[in-house]
Amino acid sequence: MRTPPTSSVPRPLPTKPTFRSFASSSSSGSSSSSATFSNPSKAHPLRLSKRWPRLALTLLGVTIPTSYYFFPSARELAPHMYSDQPVSSTKSISTQHKLVSIPIPSSSTSKEYFTKPYRTVGSLADVEGGEIVIQHMMIKSPDIQIERPYTPINDPLADGEVRLVVKRVQGGEVGRIVHSLKEGDKVGIRGPIPTYSIYPQNYDKIIMISTGTAISPFLQLLSKLPSPAPIPSQSQSQGQGHTQAAIPSTAPKLHLIHSKPMQGREDWANSLTDSSFLPSLQDKFGDRLQVTRIDPGPVPKAALVEALNPGSQAGAEKDRILVLVCLPPMLMRPLCGNMTPNLDQGPITGILGEMGLTNEQVWKLE
Numbered sequence: 001m002r003t004p005p006t007s008s009v010p011r012p013l014p015t016k017p018t019f020r021s022f023a024s025s026s027s028s029g030s031s032s033s034s035a036t037f038s039n040p041s042k043a044h045p046l047r048l049s050k051r052w053p054r055l056a057l058t059l060l061g062v063t064i065p066t067s068y069y070f071f072p073s074a075r076e077l078a079p080h081m082y083s084d085q086p087v088s089s090t091k092s093i094s095t096q097h098k099l100v101s102i103p104i105p106s107s108s109t110s111k112e113y114f115t116k117p118y119r120t121v122g123s124l125a126d127v128e129g130g131e132i133v134i135q136h137m138m139i140k141s142p143d144i145q146i147e148r149p150y151t152p153i154n155d156p157l158a159d160g161e162v163r164l165v166v167k168r169v170q171g172g173e174v175g176r177i178v179h180s181l182k183e184g185d186k187v188g189i190r191g192p193i194p195t196y197s198i199y200p201q202n203y204d205k206i207i208m209i210s211t212g213t214a215i216s217p218f219l220q221l222l223s224k225l226p227s228p229a230p231i232p233s234q235s236q237s238q239g240q241g242h243t244q245a246a247i248p249s250t251a252p253k254l255h256l257i258h259s260k261p262m263q264g265r266e267d268w269a270n271s272l273t274d275s276s277f278l279p280s281l282q283d284k285f286g287d288r289l290q291v292t293r294i295d296p297g298p299v300p301k302a303a304l305v306e307a308l309n310p311g312s313q314a315g316a317e318k319d320r321i322l323v324l325v326c327l328p329p330m331l332m333r334p335l336c337g338n339m340t341p342n343l344d345q346g347p348i349t350g351i352l353g354e355m356g357l358t359n360e361q362v363w364k365l366e
């Protein structure tokens, strides 16, 4: 089953009582408990003990919302609600790109959103049958009412943190904010929100096509896919209790087609700066992961022919092939046609359409 990209509009999450409902229930008890304290010497011990739970609720009702405002970093990381989270590190990885790390709060609730993805109806769903969910986060401007989505490049749950690569574009507001962040600063963030859901075992081959920061969902997918061999030393030494399983025999082959940077620009995704960048992923998957680098500009048909019809196996895998495309509209259009204005997939046209691929085999990522 594929999960279509979600809207960036926050939806209410019908869960346990919120702090607000807790506070309001306790405030109803505050008047009677203050009467008890007006003359404690006259209070009957039995009556005081009966009122004790109300008093405790009142104190909690005052303390929790107060700490909520004065210590916002104590708040959960949640898809439906912004919280200010501390930035643990920032690093310029090119003249235009910054790598930003934001730890996931240690509470089980924050982690739950990474294990049980937030669905469009506002509920949490179990990940089952080997499903892997690519997720994104929303970052907001503290000054004006805008938010922008950013895709972690890593497996946040395994690493205990969200790592984002953010490009600064000319005149861009949220990019400017992220690029101004320093270690220890706080950033308004919500998430994770599902971008795309995949059952890898349903495919013989997964082809990913990207340019620039559009590689982020694929770096995340590759980070989340099981390793060919268990890597207990990495995950156990971090104490995350999240051990990646060995790749099953039904695992698909992986082929990433990613454009080189413009001449003179840093090839950050191909650097050793981060364990979720290509050299580490190539180490992780070995020859299961093929990486083709193309020149900036339209995706050449030859690269697609090579990925879709490798040598003698021509056509054999076509039914169980998935092509994930994450490109700006001007490059998406000649390759497979653009998404519709309301972000539906639209028909598969362009080179992939001419090669006979359909909406069953191609998924366009925003």
Ligand SMILES: Cc1cc2nc3c(=O)[nH]c(=O)nc-3n(C[C@H](O)[C@H](O)[C@H](O)COP(=O)(O)OP(=O)(O)OC[C@H]3O[C@@H](n4cnc5c(N)ncnc54)[C@H](O)[C@@H]3O)c2cc1C
Residues within 6 Å of the ligand: 136, 148, 149, 150, 151, 152, 164, 165, 166, 167, 168, 169, 170, 171, 172, 173, 174, 175, 176, 195, 213, 216, 366
């Ligand atoms: C699901 C999803 C995930 C995303 N993940 C990432 C990510 O991981 N990293 C990342 O850097 N971005 C990512 N983006 C893009 C990001 O959300 C913003 O659109 C981008 O950062 C620009 O926001 P801004 O507020 O800085 O600029 P804006 O104020 O929105 O734009 C300012 C100007 O820059 C132009 N502009 C916007 N984007 C670009 C661009 N890419 N190149 C050139 N000009 C541009 C606009 O047209 C406008 O004229 C993602 C987008 C989506 C939909």
